[in-house]
Amino acid sequence: MEILLSTLKSQTAMRGRWVYLVVGFVINICLGTVYSWSVFRPPLHRDPFNMSQAESILPFSVFLLCFGLMFSISGIAVMKYGPKKPALVGAVLVGIGYLTSSLISIAPGSSLSILLLGFGVVAGTGCAFAYNPPIAVSGRWFPDKRGFALGLTVMGFGLSSLFTAPFVAMLVNALGVFNTFLVLGFAFLALLTLAGAMLRFPPEGWDMSTRVKQTALRQEIELSTREMLRTTTFFLVWIVYLVGAGAGLSTIGYAKQIATDVAHMPDNVATLVVSLLSVSNAFGRPLLGKLADVIGSKRTLIVTLVVQLVSLLVLMPRAYHPILMVLGIVLLGMTFGAYLAVMPALISYFYGTKYLSQNYGLCFSAYGVGGVVMPMVFSSLIGQGPNYTIDDYSRAFYGMGALVVISLVLAILIRPTGKQGAKNSR
Numbered sequence: 001m002e003i004l005l006s007t008l009k010s011q012t013a014m015r016g017r018w019v020y021l022v023v024g025f026v027i028n029i030c031l032g033t034v035y036s037w038s039v040f041r042p043p044l045h046r047d048p049f050n051m052s053q054a055e056s057i058l059p060f061s062v063f064l065l066c067f068g069l070m071f072s073i074s075g076i077a078v079m080k081y082g083p084k085k086p087a088l089v090g091a092v093l094v095g096i097g098y099l100t101s102s103l104i105s106i107a108p109g110s111s112l113s114i115l116l117l118g119f120g121v122v123a124g125t126g127c128a129f130a131y132n133p134p135i136a137v138s139g140r141w142f143p144d145k146r147g148f149a150l151g152l153t154v155m156g157f158g159l160s161s162l163f164t165a166p167f168v169a170m171l172v173n174a175l176g177v178f179n180t181f182l183v184l185g186f187a188f189l190a191l192l193t194l195a196g197a198m199l200r201f202p203p204e205g206w207d208m209s210t211r212v213k214q215t216a217l218r219q220e221i222e223l224s225t226r227e228m229l230r231t232t233t234f235f236l237v238w239i240v241y242l243v244g245a246g247a248g249l250s251t252i253g254y255a256k257q258i259a260t261d262v263a264h265m266p267d268n269v270a271t272l273v274v275s276l277l278s279v280s281n282a283f284g285r286p287l288l289g290k291l292a293d294v295i296g297s298k299r300t301l302i303v304t305l306v307v308q309l310v311s312l313l314v315l316m317p318r319a320y321h322p323i324l325m326v327l328g329i330v331l332l333g334m335t336f337g338a339y340l341a342v343m344p345a346l347i348s349y350f351y352g353t354k355y356l357s358q359n360y361g362l363c364f365s366a367y368g369v370g371g372v373v374m375p376m377v378f379s380s381l382i383g384q385g386p387n388y389t390i391d392d393y394s395r396a397f398y399g400m401g402a403l404v405v406i407s408l409v410l411a412i413l414i415r416p417t418g419k420q421g422a423k424n425s426r
Helices: 002-016 018-044 053-081 084-105 108-141 146-175 177-196 210-216 232-252 255-261 267-295 297-318 322-351 356-363 365-382 390-413
Strands: none
Touching: 018 053, 018 084, 018 108, 018 146, 018 177, 053 084, 053 108, 053 356, 053 365, 084 108, 084 177, 108 146, 108 177, 108 322, 108 356, 146 177, 146 267, 146 322, 232 297, 232 322, 232 356, 232 365, 232 390, 255 267, 255 322, 267 297, 267 322, 297 322, 297 390, 322 356, 356 365, 365 390
């Protein structure tokens, strides 16, 4: 009877584990609203705020910086307290961050300082604490299809702006920018709290199905963060992550301008290109995550880098041809999104899932650093502007491509450590 009950409980858990992917997806849809920041900016340039273009982008930059830097701290919290408490802390901080941002209505003269603190620091930190737990949960519940599960979980972040940008635009037009912050603050506080409260790791001694158990047995090592830092592999992975994700992020930031400056597309068509970019960014995550399950995370990383090189060195320098430009942008979006799924899968396969939140949290700092450093490199390569030619962009594409070539060499040199090396070196 005990064996029968145990079997039934295991089968129920196996079916129920998909709920955590849905929960993680919803959390990421909310958090990914940061990618809709461009919708918030135009009202900030007008009375009574009167921000410059350079000032209005700063809260977005600070958000991403805090997101990247605080991610490792959130990983430590997940290891110590489990996924639920850090997720709830993240929910509260994101909600408070947006609510604080609404105070610009009271003190428009201090609007930049308010947004830097509320949206940039508080909401950015909250994003780190809310983003990490679903990744750790998916990694534990899906040892048999880890890359695909992680890709689906973070897919919501990339897809978010496709849904949230029109919604935010509607709110801004109907209620004003400060009331939009207020509405989103209460909405995210409620949704993220509800979703975060549902997150949990599999119970101790969770009896997986035979197929899942056989797949999970391939993972024969669990390295702590301190042990991971003693391996050369981690530092190679960190550099590849910084360059690969940073090169994609910096190029993607100019997508609409490239479409109008070089391919001479009308504004509405250029906006559609940016929407295609969001879709490819989102679907690249589960697609390449699934590929990591099939051919291995290292090989998938190499495939990602090669596709990125094709876009940077072959397609984008010919962006004056609309079809090649769109194809190049779509491939860049797909490969950029892939890093957000392939890298946690790679860390989990190489170092185990027990310390995944902490280990990947430290690795994710490469994304934060790359998001600051690589766009600066790209901007220096294309020149002062404000109008650019295909030659200006090509110079930047080739520069990014050269760095990605170095990353490709480093990716080939990556070697797993421990007993699982021969099995996961693919």
